[in-house]
Amino acid sequence: MNPSLASALAVFLGGMMLAASVVVLFVRDLLSAIIITGMISLSASVLFLLMDATDVAITEASIGAVLATLIFLWGKGKMGGRE
């Protein structure tokens, strides 16, 4: 990939992760918080891919973005309406 395009993407993703991690502290809805956390993990995985760390990117995508989000969602479903 074009280096300047890659660094622009990296800055965009990094800024988005920073903003999302601040927003997640103040959001009221538990479901939104879980989705935002998953999105942060997915952005981290893309950042790892941009740094040519493919193994870490695969691990982050499968564990951080999918498995952790799934377990949080399941826990929320099990809790029902209580938060």
Place this chain on the structure above:
Amino acid sequence: MIRTLFVLLVLLVLAAAATSVIPHLKMRTELDGAGLEYARRGLEDTGSINLVTAVIVAYRGLDTLGEVVVLFSAATSVMLILSLFPLGRGPTDPSFIVAHTARVLPAPIMLLAVYFTTHSHLSPGGGFPGGTIMASAFLLVMLGSSSTPAGSKILPALEALSGTTFGLLGLWGTMTLGQFLNNRVIGIGNPGYLVSAGIIPLVSLAIGVKVASEFSGIFAAFRKSGGNR
């Protein structure tokens, strides 16, 4: 209101601490120390084309064993807590979409997982991501059926078997070459072939099966918790 202000204050302090470090960061453009040594000798030493796997499984295999032990204790605690304090309603019937997706998708997902696990010395992948992807295929099968999961007696057996395999492969090196998890107990073969790189593929497979059975066990415990069918 006070809580929000407190959170903002903590965030500002953390941000200040982080920015004070930035001027001291150095961008490295060249490898040095152990990293240089691994990059220079990795392929010769281990026969693994993927140097990340060479470091994870061969050079720092003991750390990976520790990681597996940590994951094991975490999975055991989750299952213990879930069996002591049942949670929620127990299994519910799958929706139409989930039931039909669960007939199609698990096979390709499992194929990807097996590829990641068995080809970790040739291309990106490894036991940990492969194992979690296997567990997600298992999860999809489980969500697609309305009963409690079958095979939950096989999972602990698989977990114990793969954990023992990892330990025995390590001890094999201690017995023959005097070094735990030595990669050269069997020949490293031709780099680039599926059967090469010594015990790396075997250890990856053991890690993959162990991680998959642990996460599947957690999912099965979650599913069963709060009522049987």
